[in-house]
Amino acid sequence: MTFIVASAEVPKAEALVELAGAEAISLHDAADDPVLEPEPATAPLWPTVVVRASFMTGADLSPLCDLLRSSCSAAGLSVADLDESDWERGLRQTVEARSFGRRLWLAPANDETGPAGRTHVRLNMGLAFGTGAHPTTALCLEWLDAHLVSGKTVLDYGCGSGVLAIAALALGASRAWAIDNDPQALLATSANAALNGVSERLFVGTPESLPAVVVDVLVANILAAPLVELAPTLTARLERGGALVLSGVLEHQAPQVVAAFAPHFGAFEVHTIQGWARLAALRNPG
Helix, strand or coil, rough: CEEEEHHHHHHHHHHHHHHHCCEEEEEEECCCCCCCCCCCCCCCCEEEEEEEECCCCCCCCCCHHHHHHHHHHCEEECCCCHHHHHHHHHCCCCCCCCCCCCCCCEEEECCCCCCCCCCEEEEEECCCCCCCHHHHHHHHHHHHHHHHCCCCCCEEECCCCCHHHHHHHHCCCEEEEECCCHHHHHHHHHHHHHCCCCHEEEEEECCCHHCCCCEEEEEEEEEHHHHHHHHHHHHHHHHEEHHHHEEEEEHHHHHHHHHHHHECCCCCCCEEEEEHHHEEECCCCC
């Protein structure tokens, strides 16, 4: 997939294609228009940017194309098959060490250092979305850091790299389930669970293979339309009084997602960063 957006729209566009399952993303100058003498400590992009994203063969990109046009004013959208050699170069993505909230520290797989007094999670991103660098993942990690109580059970629906489920276990969850329909995400999650020594407490599988479990905390960092469609399924997987945490939602999409879950939940807390929203609420007790 290739398209053109203004530089201000790049973070949103990049996140949308990541959440839709992109395996590699690259940014290019759309008009050979250099940015001269940037401000200190900034990394400006060109005024107009070409975004190229690679997906698994057979992926249905029509909904994503519509969303990019409506949300990012994307132009020149095109989709074409690529040879394996064309996309293989950009598959591996990196993780930058950073803190989340008061307790959590996320670092690359080969980085065994880090600040004392924090819970360390190491991550080998592989091909799956979820390094913590994007606002949607960061919003969920910050919620877990602030609110997760030791001993709780957690379902990470749309797990990507497994970072949310693994962070929950590192922060004291007794058991977690990581679910995704992308085989590469399941491989990445299993590898990251082994890296962090939590494999015995983590179930990794497809939605169809998920056992009949009901959990204390359910986290879903996926796009707004799937969240709305999955509202009955996700609600049924959450204990009464349990916490629901949703992200992957653009700020203007938050009301429609809240409306889908509202019949079974109390008031939603909405927190936004860079145009992205995290929605959190407790399931009604009765």
